[in-house]
Amino acid sequence: MTLATPRLILRRWRQEDRLPFARLNVDPAVMEFFPARLSAEETDRFIDAIEAYFERYGFSLWAVELRESPGFIGYVGLWTVGFHAHFTPAVEIGWRLAAEHWGHGFATEGAREVLRFGFEEAGLDEIVSFTAPANVRSRRVMEKIGLTHDPRDDFDHPNLPAGHPLGKHVLYRIRRQEWTEGHRVR
Numbered sequence: 008m009t010l011a012t013p014r015l016i017l018r019r020w021r022q023e024d025r026l027p028f029a030r031l032n033v034d035p036a037v038m039e040f041f042p043a044r045l046s047a048e049e050t051d052r053f054i055d056a057i058e059a060y061f062e063r064y065g066f067s068l069w070a071v072e073l074r075e076s077p078g079f080i081g082y083v084g085l086w087t088v089g090f091h092a093h094f095t096p097a098v099e100i101g102w103r104l105a106a107e108h109w110g111h112g113f114a115t116e117g118a119r120e121v122l123r124f125g126f127e128e129a130g131l132d133e134i135v136s137f138t139a140p141a142n143v144r145s146r147r148v149m150e151k152i153g154l155t156h157d158p159r160d161d162f163d164h165p166n167l168p169a170g171h172p173l174g175k176h177v178l179y180r181i182r183r184q185e186w187t188e189g190h191r192v193r
């Protein structure tokens with residue numbers, strides 16, 4: 008399943024995406040709010056898992072390309088939350104772009120289309136997103152696409168040890184009805 012926006016193509020992964028994705032996954036700027044960078048092997052396993060997820064669910068984390076200059080620049084997509092928390096089971100929307108492409112609205116543009124796909128085509132009832140409180144860029148994308156934050160939903164990531172500097176997380180969410188209503192008034 009390929010998705011398109013005015014400036015982006017969101018598509019299945021190709022062999023030639025592996026190297027640029029591995030580079031992105033060791034960039035300290037990109038990985039600032041993740042507990043660890045990924046080795047080349049971990050990147051390969053991640054891509055294999057993303058593709059297996061596509062086969063199973065018909066959606067996943069899409070590889071992103073610019074229409075104007077083809078070539079992998081990152082991902083935007085949907086993923087089942089892989090840990091237990093007060094808001095799970097849940098599907099999250101997420102994004103990771105190469106730093107040289109930040110600041111042009113690409114994550115927001117791709118995420119709006121992914122959100123539409125999630126509600127209109129995948130039939131999801133709710134989509135969540137979460138990050139460390141200091142990840143203001145990502146939080147801004149969540150807000151721009153219509154997700155809202157209730158501080159009572161904030162949680163400590165269960166896969167990180169107590170007191171880890173990245174342990175505390177803010178949760179954003181949007182229900183299908185809120186998304187539909189948001190579109191009616193726009």
Ligand SMILES: CC(C)(COP(=O)(O)OP(=O)(O)OC[C@H]1O[C@@H](n2cnc3c(N)ncnc32)[C@H](O)[C@@H]1OP(=O)(O)O)[C@@H](O)C(=O)NCCC(=O)NCCS
Pocket residue numbers: 036037038040101102103104105108109110111112113114115116137138139142143144145147148
């Ligand atoms: C998060 C990420 C995908 C955003 O990509 P992007 O294409 O630059 O995002 P957009 O341009 O659509 O929107 C970014 C918003 O953050 C704002 N922003 C950027 N830096 C900021 C800062 N230091 N403080 C406050 N806002 C900031 C931008 O101004 C923009 O908002 P605006 O349109 O209201 O001006 C990108 O930074 C990234 O890949 N980060 C590393 C991976 C990551 O953290 N992923 C999320 C994990 S939950």
